Every structure is written in structure tokens, then in C-alpha cells.
Amino acid sequence: MKKKIAVIGSGFSGLSAAAYLAKAGNEVHVFEKHDQPGGRARQFKTEEGYVFDMGPSWYWMPDIIDNFFTDFGSKTTDFFELISLNPQFEMIFADDKIAVPENLDELKILFEKIEVGAGLQLEKFMKSAKFKYEVGMQDFVNKPCHSWAEFISPKIAKSALKLDLLSNFRNYVAKYFKNEKLRTLMEFPVIFLGASPKNIPALYSLMNYGGYALGTHYPVGGFYQLVLGMKQVAEKQGATFHFSNIVESINTENGSIISLTVNGNILDFDTVVASSDYHHTETLLNKMDRNYSEEYWKNRIFAPSSLIYYLGINQTLPNLKHHTLFFENDLDEHIDCIYEDKKWPEKPLFYVCCPSKTDQGVAPEGKENVFLLMPLATGINDEEAVREKYLAEMMTRLENHLGIRNLMSMIEYKRSYCVQDFISDYNAYGGNAYGLANTLGQTAVLKPKIRNKKIKNLFYTGQLTVPGPGVPPSIISGKIVSNEIINAKN
Incomplete structure (x- = not known):
């Protein structure tokens, strides 16, 4: 039986769910509070001619993204050009820097130069990571996770030991590499998962394979091109998008949704998929209809927030790469500020993205588009004076790396984005x-x-449910929830 389905939010999980549900013949309506799709992956343009992606900038696991388009008889190349970055990124230490080459064989040579025997160890590490990636991204992440019984299969049982489910990522990396810089380089990808490497299962070495082995890419025109491509796919299947539409309440009767209140209007639906923040979605329900209490959410461990600066620089910055990680300070010290102390870091780590190094279309000629990001604890004070203090520190360290001075005076466009902005824009x-x-x-x-x-x-999708945070997992999440609805008996 075909249904009239509402999808709340047009982030990656919402776009994915809308496309699959519409393909199955359902009448799908996507409601988005902003005036464009993408959620955290929105894009904005300035009067000066800069084009900024607001969120994701690491295009990893390209095969997972390819799979989405393949499911609809399309290819990523139908929607955007994808460039493989070389180097993938540069990591800056207090006394050194490492540029990660595009080619895995070249990376092995680099590891060997840094630590004798590390080239062979990297080969072993990646062989195991590839196995985890193939099992994890095929057999693990596509499950709805109603119960552990879903994971009982001969293949998974046979693979259990090789998946390293119960060992932590830090100890796992240390078994392969002694050099601290190499360990940091290998630990870095799991920071995207929102916890310290000592608290992340070693299974997630699959991230190293999905990044370092499969490569780091960039869609010409910015990450937002992926959003637009997915929206086009969903629309081609028949989904309808409603922008600047705020869902104000989810109205229920006798254990079932009967309607949504959207911009003051009552709209009837058979099924609702919430791609919006899970906790926020629950506040749109009567308390008795919610899955989880406020106490439950208070006891969850959340991935970090971020301080972000979008900067337009009025001249080119020689020697700056597309992606640069500033790891001159201790990783654990910064992580403890996020998870233990819940305070601004005294010696922060941060990340710089300069897409204009690859794509001159995102900045005026002879100028640079610069994106700064520093992971932060959730729920902390982020008043403008504090943001500016950390901007000054990040710019000083960027100056030292590039060997230039007065970088602040070169800023012709500046916008900050932090904790309160994530709350107001995304109900995060x-x-x-x-x-x-x-x-x-x-x-x-x-x-x-x-x-x-x-x-x-009522169903939920996105980075607060299975399979978890990140662009590829969010796309998969939309597919999982759409399959649940399509295969439902009622």
C-alpha cells in the first residue's frame, strides 16, 4: 500500500530517505526550516564572491556515496566532477609536518622513512582495515539494529575476532606503530566519530581504509554539489520539497500520527520520518509518546561541537594545502577538554580547509577561501569575545606555518559559527x-x-541513530529507515 509520507529535514539522511521512499511509489514531502536543502551541509555565497560550504569538507568512502546514485540508475559524475586530492592533507606538528600522499604505496614509503619497518606494518594494518571496511560497511551498518539477533550469522561469527570489536583503537594502533607522529596520523580519522581513540572500538580502523586507501576527494563547486545531486535524484523519483517550512508539532491519536502542524497549517500524513535532531523531534510529541526521557539524553556521550570561521582572504596563501591539520599540541589534552572538563581548550588543535587551492570558483581571482574548525565541548559559553580570542590564536599558528605576517589584516570577509548557532539553526x-x-x-x-x-x-534517521555520524553513514541511515517503512506490514 502506497503512503503519504513526510520527511522532516533535508540533511543527507533526509535526502536519502526521501529518494528511496519516493522510488517505492510513495507520495513524499520533505519539510525544511531553511531556504535550501542540506542541513549542516548548506552553502552560502558572499557579496565579495566567496562560496562557503558550511559543514562537511572531507569526501571519504566514495564507494558508499557512489552506491546511492547507482541505486537510482545514476552516477556521481552525472552531477559533479570529483577530484582526488594529492596530498590528501598535511598534518602540522611542533617540529615537523607530514603530507599524506594520494597513493597508498607512496604512503608506505613515507612511513618507512619515519620509522624502520613501518611501511610493512602499514600494509598489514590496511589489509586488516580493508577486511573491516568490507564487512563493516556491508554487513554491519545496513542493519536497523532492533536487536543483537540481527548480527548472528555465520559470516559475522567467523569474522568476529578479525573485527576487533572489543579492543580500543589507541591500543590497536600502538601494536603496529611506535612513532608518536605515525600513531597520531592513524588515530586522526576516528576523531570524526566523536570520541577519544581510547574509547573507540578498533573496528573503526575501517575509517583509515575508507580515507587513506580510497583517497580524499573534492567535488568541484563544493560539497554542496552532493546535496544538490541527491535532491535532484529525490525529485526525479517524485519527492516534493517545501523550504522555509517549520514543523511545529507532531499530532498523534491512539498510538498513531494523524498530522503535522507546519507553519501553522495542519497537514495529514500516513507516516513521518524525522531526519531532524532526534531529541528535538521528541519535543514535538506529547511526553507520553516519546522514546526517551530528558535524563536519557543528559547521560548520552555526544560528539563535539565546533568553533568554525568562514574567512575570505584578499590574497593568495602560498604553501597552504587544501586540508591542513594543526596538531602541534597534545591530542588527549584537547580531547579531555571536550569530554571530561567541558571547557575551552588551553592548547587547542584545529583544522584548516582552503578549497580555493583546488577550485578557484569558490573565491575571487587572486584570493583564498579559508575555513577554520576547532572541535569543542557541547553546551559551553561561546560568546563573540571568546570566539575572537581563538581566531587570533589559530591565525597566529597559520602565520607561523606559512611564514607570513599580518594575516588578520588580509581578512575581507569573516563569519563565525559555534555552539549556539548549531542550536538555533539545527536544534542540535x-x-x-x-x-x-x-x-x-x-x-x-x-x-x-x-x-x-x-x-x-514515526521513524527516526540521521546521525543520532544507526549507523552513526558522518556523511556516508547518514546516507545509509536514510536507506535503512526507508526499507523499514517499505517492508512494513501496515
Whole structure:
């Protein structure tokens, strides 16, 4: 039976769910509070001619993104040109820097130069990571996670030991490499998962394969091109998008949704998919209809928020790469400020993206588009004076790296984005930027459920439910929830 379905939010999980549900013949309506699709992956343009992606900038796991388009008889190349970055990124240390080459064989040579025997160890590490990637991204992440029984299969049982589900990522990396810089380089990818490497299962070495082995890419025109491509796919299937439409309440009766209140209007639907923040979605329901209490959310471990600066620089910056990671300070010290102390870091790490090094279309000629990001604890004070203090520190360190002075005087466009902005724009719990941390206690079945336990026709998708944070997992999340609805008996 075909249904009239509402999707709340047009982030990657919402776009994905809308496309699959419309393909199945349902009447799908996507409601988005902003005037454009993408959620955290929105884009904005300035009067000066700069084009800024607001969120994701690491195009990893290209095969997962390819799979989405393949499911609809398309290819990524139908929508945008994808460039493989070389180097993939540069990591800056206090006394050195490492540029990660595009080619894995070249990376092995680099590792060997830094630590004798590390080239062979990297080969072993990546062989194991590839196995985890193939099993994890095929057999693990596509499950709705209603119960652990879903994971009982001969293949998974046979693979259990090789997946390193119970060992932590830090100890796992240390078994392969002694050099601290190499360890940091290998630990870096799991920071996207929102927790310290010592609290992330070693299974997630699959991230190293999905990044370093499969490469770091960039869509010409910015990451927003992926958003536009997915929207076109969904529309081609018949989905309708409604922008500047705020869902104000989810109205229920006898254990079922009967309508949504959108911009003051009552609209009837058979099924609702919430791609919006999970906690916020629950506040649109009566308390008795919610899956989880406020106490539950207070006890979750959230991935970080971020301080972001979008900067237009009025001249070119020689020697700056597309992606640069500033790791001159101690990783654990910064992480403790996020998860333990809940305060601004005294010795922060941060990230710089300069897409104009690859794509001159995102900045005026002879100028640079610069994106600064520093991970932060959720829920902390982020007044403008504090933001500016950290901008000054990041710019000083960028100056030292580039060997130039007075970088602040070169800024002709500046916009900051932090905790309160994530709350106001995305209703993000605590101002989180990446959803729930992928700790062992918040993995798979232990994540918030994709189905409401009391309302039979309400489903949840996105980075606060399975499979977790990140662009590829969010795309998969939309597919998982659409399959649940398509295969439902009622």
C-alpha cells in the first residue's frame, strides 16, 4: 500500500530517505526550516564572491556515496566532477609536518622513512582495515539494529575476532606503530566519530581504509554539489520539497500520527520520518509518546561541537594545502577538554580547509577561501569575545606555518559559527556538530532506535541513530529507515 509520507529535514539522511521512499511509489514531502536543502551541509555565497560550504569538507568512502546514485540508475559524475586530492592533507606538528600522499604505496614509503619497518606494518594494518571496511560497511551498518539477533550469522561469527570489536583503537594502533607522529596520523580519522581513540572500538580502523586507501576527494563547486545531486535524484523519483517550512508539532491519536502542524497549517500524513535532531523531534510529541526521557539524553556521550570561521582572504596563501591539520599540541589534552572538563581548550588543535587551492570558483581571482574548525565541548559559553580570542590564536599558528605576517589584516570577509548557532539553526542537542559519539556503549543496538516504540508510524534517521555520524553513514541511515517503512506490514 502506497503512503503519504513526510520527511522532516533535508540533511543527507533526509535526502536519502526521501529518494528511496519516493522510488517505492510513495507520495513524499520533505519539510525544511531553511531556504535550501542540506542541513549542516548548506552553502552560502558572499557579496565579495566567496562560496562557503558550511559543514562537511572531507569526501571519504566514495564507494558508499557512489552506491546511492547507482541505486537510482545514476552516477556521481552525472552531477559533479570529483577530484582526488594529492596530498590528501598535511598534518602540522611542533617540529615537523607530514603530507599524506594520494597513493597508498607512496604512503608506505613515507612511513618507512619515519620509522624502520613501518611501511610493512602499514600494509598489514590496511589489509586488516580493508577486511573491516568490507564487512563493516556491508554487513554491519545496513542493519536497523532492533536487536543483537540481527548480527548472528555465520559470516559475522567467523569474522568476529578479525573485527576487533572489543579492543580500543589507541591500543590497536600502538601494536603496529611506535612513532608518536605515525600513531597520531592513524588515530586522526576516528576523531570524526566523536570520541577519544581510547574509547573507540578498533573496528573503526575501517575509517583509515575508507580515507587513506580510497583517497580524499573534492567535488568541484563544493560539497554542496552532493546535496544538490541527491535532491535532484529525490525529485526525479517524485519527492516534493517545501523550504522555509517549520514543523511545529507532531499530532498523534491512539498510538498513531494523524498530522503535522507546519507553519501553522495542519497537514495529514500516513507516516513521518524525522531526519531532524532526534531529541528535538521528541519535543514535538506529547511526553507520553516519546522514546526517551530528558535524563536519557543528559547521560548520552555526544560528539563535539565546533568553533568554525568562514574567512575570505584578499590574497593568495602560498604553501597552504587544501586540508591542513594543526596538531602541534597534545591530542588527549584537547580531547579531555571536550569530554571530561567541558571547557575551552588551553592548547587547542584545529583544522584548516582552503578549497580555493583546488577550485578557484569558490573565491575571487587572486584570493583564498579559508575555513577554520576547532572541535569543542557541547553546551559551553561561546560568546563573540571568546570566539575572537581563538581566531587570533589559530591565525597566529597559520602565520607561523606559512611564514607570513599580518594575516588578520588580509581578512575581507569573516563569519563565525559555534555552539549556539548549531542550536538555533539545527536544534542540535547541546550544540553538537556530529551527533552521538560512536563509543562501544553507543554502538549498533545501543543507539537510539529508528522506530518510535509507542507511535507506530514515526521513524527516526540521521546521525543520532544507526549507523552513526558522518556523511556516508547518514546516507545509509536514510536507506535503512526507508526499507523499514517499505517492508512494513501496515
